Amino acid sequence: MTAVFWVLAPLAAASGVMVFRFASMARVTISLLVSFLASGGLLIGLGLAYLGTVVILMMVMEMVIMAVFMMAYMMNPAGLVAMSMVHNRRGSLAISAATFALLAAGIFATRWPHRAGAPPRDPTFRLGAALMGPQMLTMVTLGFTLLATMVGAVVLATHRGRYDRFGDDLKRRAPSDPARGGVGR
Amino acid sequence: MTVGVVWFNAMEVLTWAGLWLAGWGPNAVLSLVGGYRFVAQGLAYELPLMFALISAAAGAQSLSVAGIAAAQRGHLWFAAWMPAAFAVYLASVYAFSFFGPFGYPAGRDLAGGVLAELSGPDRLVFQAGRWLLLTAGAGMAVPLFLGGGAGPGLPAWAWSAVKTLAVLLALVWARRRLPVIRADRYAEVAWVVLMPLAILQALAVALVVLTTGGTP
Amino acid sequence: MLQLFLLLAAGLFATGLYGALSQQPIVMIMMGLELMLNGVTVAAGAFWHYLAPASAAGQVIVVVVLVAMAVEMAIGFAVLTAIYRARGVDMADAASELKR
Numbered sequence: 001m002t003a004v005f006w007v008l009a010p011l012a013a014a015s016g017v018m019v020f021r022f023a024s025m026a027r028v029t030i031s032l033l034v035s036f037l038a039s040g041g042l043l044i045g046l047g048l049a050y051l052g053t054v055v056i057l058m059m060v061m062e063m064v065i066m067a068v069f070m071m072a073y074m075m076n077p078a079g080l081v082a083m084s085m086v087h088n089r090r091g092s093l094a095i096s097a098a099t100f101a102l103l104a105a106g107i108f109a110t111r112w113p114h115r116a117g118a119p120p121r122d123p124t125f126r127l128g129a130a131l132m133g134p135q136m137l138t139m140v141t142l143g144f145t146l147l148a149t150m151v152g153a154v155v156l157a158t159h160r161g162r163y164d165r166f167g168d169d170l171k172r173r174a175p176s177d178p179a180r181g182g183v184g185r
Numbered sequence: 186m187t188v189g190v191v192w193f194n195a196m197e198v199l200t201w202a203g204l205w206l207a208g209w210g211p212n213a214v215l216s217l218v219g220g221y222r223f224v225a226q227g228l229a230y231e232l233p234l235m236f237a238l239i240s241a242a243a244g245a246q247s248l249s250v251a252g253i254a255a256a257q258r259g260h261l262w263f264a265a266w267m268p269a270a271f272a273v274y275l276a277s278v279y280a281f282s283f284f285g286p287f288g289y290p291a292g293r294d295l296a297g298g299v300l301a302e303l304s305g306p307d308r309l310v311f312q313a314g315r316w317l318l319l320t321a322g323a324g325m326a327v328p329l330f331l332g333g334g335a336g337p338g339l340p341a342w343a344w345s346a347v348k349t350l351a352v353l354l355a356l357v358w359a360r361r362r363l364p365v366i367r368a369d370r371y372a373e374v375a376w377v378v379l380m381p382l383a384i385l386q387a388l389a390v391a392l393v394v395l396t397t398g399g400t401p
Numbered sequence: 402m403l404q405l406f407l408l409l410a411a412g413l414f415a416t417g418l419y420g421a422l423s424q425q426p427i428v429m430i431m432m433g434l435e436l437m438l439n440g441v442t443v444a445a446g447a448f449w450h451y452l453a454p455a456s457a458a459g460q461v462i463v464v465v466v467l468v469a470m471a472v473e474m475a476i477g478f479a480v481l482t483a484i485y486r487a488r489g490v491d492m493a494d495a496a497s498e499l500k501r
Contacts (some may be wrong), residue, residue: 002402012443016416018437020424026209032432033202039443042406043463046450048425050188050248051463055442057195058467061231062435062474064201068224069478070428073485089496092423100415107407117455124188124248124275130457138461142463142468149472150468156479161485179369 004045025070033063050124070134189250190242193325194235197281197311200318201227204283204290204299209312211302219298223283223290225368229375230280230287233273236383240270240390241329250325254333264330266393269386271330273379278322278356282315289368291315323352406447413440425492427484431477438470 015034022028036059043052059148122124131139186193192314208220210393242248244263245256246386257263265270280287283299304313327348332352413436420433444464449459484496 005402005405009405012439013409013412013416016413016439019432019436020416020420020429026206028429028432030206030474032435035436035497036439039413039439042409042443043446046446047454048446048449048460048463049186050191051446051460051467053188053191053195055467057191057198058471060195060198060202061227062470064205064224064227065478066428066431066474067205068221069481073481074428087423087425089423093417095422096415096419099418100411103411103414104408105317107404107411112403113452115451116453119450119454122187123454123457123460126457127460130461131464135457135461142465145472146468149475153475153479156476157482183373 001045005042008038008045009040011035012042025074026067029063029067031069032066033059036063047119048123050127186249188248190238190248190253190329193250194238197234197322198227198231200281202312207303208290208299209347213302214294215297215301216299219290219292219295219301222292222295222298225372226280226283226289227366229372230277231342233375233379233383234277234281236380236387237273237277238329240267240383240387241274243387243394244261246392246394250328254328254335257332258335262330262332267386267390268332269382270390271326273383273386274326274330275352275356276379278319278326281319282322284315284319285356286363286366287371288365292365319356320349320353323356324349326352403447403451406451407444410444410447412442413437413443425475425494427481427493427496429465430493431474434473434477435470438466438473442466 008183012035015031015038018031019035021030022031037056040052040055040059042053162170165177166172167176204223205220208216208218208223210216241253241263244267245253247253253263274288275351279285283290289298291300295301300308300311324345327345331348331352334343334345336344336347339347417433417436417438417440420436421430422433424430424433445459445462445466449463453459484490489494490496
């Protein structure tokens with residue numbers, strides 16, 4: 001456990017810092033991905049095998065999608081232009097350093113309680129049983145949040161409504177979209 | 186591994202990052218287009234694949250690959266009573282190794298797409314990786330859907346090898362007979378048809394497990 | 402050992418905070434937010450392991466943080482697309498006024 005920590009934790013921290021130091025967009029995204037992979041590895045080392053693997057799975061997908069968006073909106077080919085577009089750099093550094101100092105002081109000053117119980121034989125099953133039982137409210141809330149997110153993201157991102165797709169009287173059989181192909185066409 | 190199925194999924198998703206980087210690396214337009222084609226394809230196949238894997242795991246009530254293979258001993262193979270999940274899985278094997286009908290990212294209309302700028306040892310490693318992905322996908326189909334090493338006569342490892350070879354042969358044979366499909370044709374089908382199908386399949390499996398208390 | 406994990410989590414959180422506060426491009430702000438949530442994930446996992454492994458509450462917190470990450474990315478990119486369509490820029494500073 002200690003060995004795993006001392007390998008992965010500096011990797012996570014260093015690649016997290018490098019996210020804001022690299023000039024090329026692809027390197028920034030891959031640096032963030034490495035930080036997430038190290039966190040996933042730390043979770044697996046802590047005994048949360050399922051959650052660590054899910055973190056790795058989700059974060060690879062999210063970082064690739066983020067890379068696509070970075071390329072689309074921040075055209076900085078091959079990192080030729082220095083990509084340091086910041087505002088209020090000193091103030092942000094001061095605030096984040098103060099936050100870290102405060103948190104570190106709290107971490108070392110708190111008298112942490114002792115461990116309450118031992119880890120179950122199958123933490124994944126315990127998680128599933130909890131989410132379907134006592135934590136059902138959390139599950140329902142997460143479900144609704146994700147549904148609202150999906151609807152909200154589509155509404156925000158699209159600039160065409162159903163009248164653009166189906167005509168002014170909504171009578172068109174096949175919707176007129178800029179992309180070809182699809183179901184029923 | 187107690188969460189082998191999820192680990193398989195995570196490792197297969199690494200292909201997304203790898204192939205996009207392989208397209209971005211050479212700093213050339215055709216390979217970049219190939220890399221982006223793979224990302225579009227990835228978004229289309231990933232969720233149906235996840236639900237197919239969930240169907241197999243739910244049918245065996247276990248996330249470990251050995252557990253899923255063991256649950257099929259003495260019972261019907263999963264390929265028999267979850268055919269939709271098996272079909273979706275095989276299509277996803279084609280998709281994540283960008284082979285056969287989903288070879289769009291390395292397509293001939295892009296002068297090889299992701300392969301366009303590669304030559305020499307890089308190209309060899311890349312093509313070897315692509316075949317390895319296909320073989321790994323075929324190999325994973327055996328414990329997930331085809332009963333693992335079960336079979337009369339030969340020991341378990343021999344049956345696994347035979348079944349993997351059979352699936353691989355079927356995939357390679359079908360490659361010459363299926364046309365390469367363009368992303369805009371299958372993306373909507375994947376989201377609107379395949380994903381509800383995979384979800385319904387997972388629901389059916391869950392209902393069967395709940396009513397019979399195990400595999401049929 | 403718990404304190405080392407929490408120190409790492411605090412470090413990731415502070416780095417993410419610096420990024421979220423100082424960066425102009427909206428995508429980089431989102432990267433800062435993702436780093437902050439990364440720190441929270443590590444902290445929640447450490448709390449589960451070192452303080453209360455028998456209960457599932459620590460794991461549920463990790464699940465909630467993962468969902469929060471997904472939600473933040475989805476809505477963030479949708480907002481970025483909407484701002485780009487309306488203003489033609491992707492900088493937070495350029496989107497700070499309501500009136501064009």
